[in-house]
Amino acid sequence: MRQHISFYVGDTLHTLSNLPPEMTLLDWLRDQQNRAGTKEGCNEGDCGACTVLVGRLEQGALVWRAVNACIHMVWMLDGAQLLTVEDVRGADGQLHPVQQAMVDEHGSQCGFCTPGFVMSMVALSTRADLAELEGTLDGERIINEALAGNLCRCTGYAPIVRAMKKAAAYCAEHGEPISARTPELTARLRGLQDGKTVELRSPEGRVTLPASVDALASAYAQDPAAVLVAGGTDVGLWVTKRLRQLPHIIAVRTAQDLHKVHTRPDGALWIGAGVTYTEAMPHLVAHLPAAADTLRRIGSTQVRNAATVCGNIGNASPIGDGPPIFMAAGAQLHLRCGPEHRVVPLEAFFLEYGKQDIRPGEFIEGVLIPPLAQGSVCGVYKVSKRFDQDISAVLGAFVLLLAEDGTIEQARLAYGGMAGIPCRAKKAEAALVGQARTQATLLAAQAAIKEDFTPLSDMRASAWYRATVAANLLARLFDTGATGNPSNSQTLENWQEVAHG
Ligand SMILES: Cc1cc2nc3c(=O)[nH]c(=O)nc-3n(C[C@H](O)[C@H](O)[C@H](O)COP(=O)(O)OP(=O)(O)OC[C@H]3O[C@@H](n4cnc5c(N)ncnc54)[C@H](O)[C@@H]3O)c2cc1C
Ligand code: FES
Ligand code: FES
Structure with a gap:
């Protein structure tokens, strides 16, 4: 058992034992380390202004991940290497290629979002396969995905995306400065891994970091009132928005x-x-x-x-x-x-x-x-106000099992946003099973969905909208549902013929 955590911030090793359990990384950086480059915007994981890079050994290799410091707790860093915007630089005192590209492409106006963008962009530029991705459609998608968690309200995204492409091209040719330090950083992180369970105690409470699932089971059985924290992307908001104190946290991801x-x-x-x-x-x-x-x-x-x-x-x-x-x-x-x-x-x-x-x-x-059975047709559709970074108003996930003649043998229709819990639409399923895939079958199932659920109206959607969308998603399945099993293309062709017929 260890009673402290150790991690690197830049090139400085920090060893902490006395830590309020719920202290966020953002508060610690700004209030205790004077690292004010990491900004506080929303304080709920939405805007990306607080993005930092956490390096960890995954199967022995150093992997960098961008995370939101505002909902990351300090104890989560045990055994890790943290980089904030203050640590980002190029060789010989130059700007990092991402920073230089942001300057060249005018990727910053008021600058509030810029450190967060730079960190997400640096994370992307450490990808080993950057050279292969350059200029490809997949490369475009990956850039958009990497930046979807960063909000900018004045520059606009076009110059920032251009800067990312420029930096990626530069790094693919000349190398990326942080990746160049991989052997050295890997060696020093290895020195921090001892496989021990950690117990941190402070006047505010304690944090248990179990090294194994057995240690987790035993700690939680002894104190069922403790709060389990895995990634903390939900629990973090209990702290930052509801100002909850958590006197005993048991970590999940350290096992x-x-x-x-x-x-x-x-x-x-x-x-x-x-x-x-x-x-x-x-x-x-x-x-x-x-x-x-x-x-x-x-x-x-x-x-x-x-x-x-x-x-x-x-x-x-x-x-x-x-x-x-x-x-x-x-x-x-x-x-x-x-x-x-x-x-x-x-x-x-x-x-x-x-x-x-x-x-x-x-x-x-x-x-x-379980694997999808041969003969399955699947559709998963998320409906939200924004495409990226938004909670669903309604989500429909459907798996139908088809017989050789195309009759629906089994149906599993599950919805989110339609009730107080995620649940199946049992009446609609019953309306589908044993039926041929016809317009009449679809209409019967859509009518049954209205009996399955009495959705609520809230800020995301009205009850009417939810009920209508839930039924329409089934029509989308009839139109575009894809086979879940690539060996079953024949069934898919049949399905599409009938659905469009
Ligand atoms: C900005 C933002 C955007 C989001 N967008 C989405 C989205 O688009 N779709 C979506 O579905 N969710 C979204 N979420 C919610 C959240 O990210 C997910 O629910 C996430 O998968 C929670 O996982 P976690 O490991 O962070 O959970 P934590 O916050 O660690 O825990 C969540 C809850 O589960 C409990 N728990 C954790 N692990 C276990 C375990 N092993 N056994 C029992 N209980 C456990 C915890 O005690 C807590 O009650 C978003 C959150 C944020 C902050
Ligand atoms: S401050 Fe907005 S994501 Fe952290
Ligand atoms: S530069 Fe002002 S918010 Fe992005």
Whole structure:
């Protein structure tokens, strides 16, 4: 057991033992370290003004991730290398290529957002495959995704995107200054990894950083009143917006055995509770191709770099994007309490608004998503006011299993935003099963959806809008639903013929 955390900020090693559990990285940087280059804008993960770079060893290799300092807690840095805008520079006292490109392309006016943009751009310029991406369509998409979590209200994005392209081209040819330090930074981070559980105590409370899932289970069983924090992208807002104090935090992501994400021999995808959306993304996209576009729209790069897939389930939000997708795919949740394990279908976990099937001291170990059966047709559609960085008004996730003759054998229709919990549209499913895929079937299922749900009106959408959109998304599935199983293109062709016929 260790009683302090250690991390580097720039080239300075910090060792801390006395820390209020919920202290945010942004407050610590600005108030205690005089690193005021990292700005406070929204203080809720939305604007990116506070973006910093966290370097960690992932499978032995140094990986940089941009995160929002305003909702990142200081203890999360144990064993890491932090870089703020004050640490960014080029070789021989020159500007970093990103900074130089921002100057050249006039990428800054009032400058408030600029440090945050620069950090997101530096994170992107450390990507090893930058040279291959340059000028490609994928490169364009990656730049837009990297900047979607940074808001600028005066310069406009065109000069900033131009600066990013220029910096990327420069770094692809001449190298990126931070990446040039990889061997040295990797070696010093290795020196910080001791695999120990950490217990931090201060007058304000304590933080437990369990090194393993067993240590986490034991700590939580001993104090079920403690708050579990994984990526903190939800819990961070309890602190910054509701000003909550958290006298005992138990970290989830420090348990190394919760970081597994892999496809099992039976084709099911396992995502451990420590796995972020960024880490899970390639696996999820391969497993559920129809969900790819929606998954990329969860939060922003900074949010997905911290947010875990299981935290998205654990928060039980009625408008979380992951749960309806996984529910439609038939996912199962693996829970653990002390030494006891149990497995529940994901849909049975959500009981009613604010109430889940979880006991004191019990936590999510991971989620298991079975492979889509051959003959499946899938559609996942997120409807929100903005394309990027917005919470869904309605999300529909659909998996239909088709018989050889195209009849619908099974239907799983899951929605977010339609009730107090993410849930299935059972009446609409019943209207589809056993039916041919005709306009009459669609109309019957759309009518049934109106019986399945009595949605609420709120600032995101009116009840009428939600009910109408939920029915229309089913029409979209009939029009554009894609096969979840590439070996089943014949079924897809049939599906499209009938849907358009
Ligand atoms: C700017 C911004 C944009 C966002 N956009 C989206 C979006 O587009 N779509 C979306 O769905 N969400 C969005 N979110 C919400 C959030 O990012 C996700 O819900 C995220 O997946 C939560 O994961 P986390 O690891 O950060 O959870 P945390 O904040 O660490 O925890 C969330 C809750 O789950 C509990 N918990 C965490 N891990 C476990 C576990 N293993 N077992 C039991 N309970 C656990 C915690 O105690 C807490 O109650 C956004 C958040 C922000 C700040
Ligand atoms: S201050 Fe806006 S994202 Fe942190
Ligand atoms: S330069 Fe003013 S907000 Fe971006």
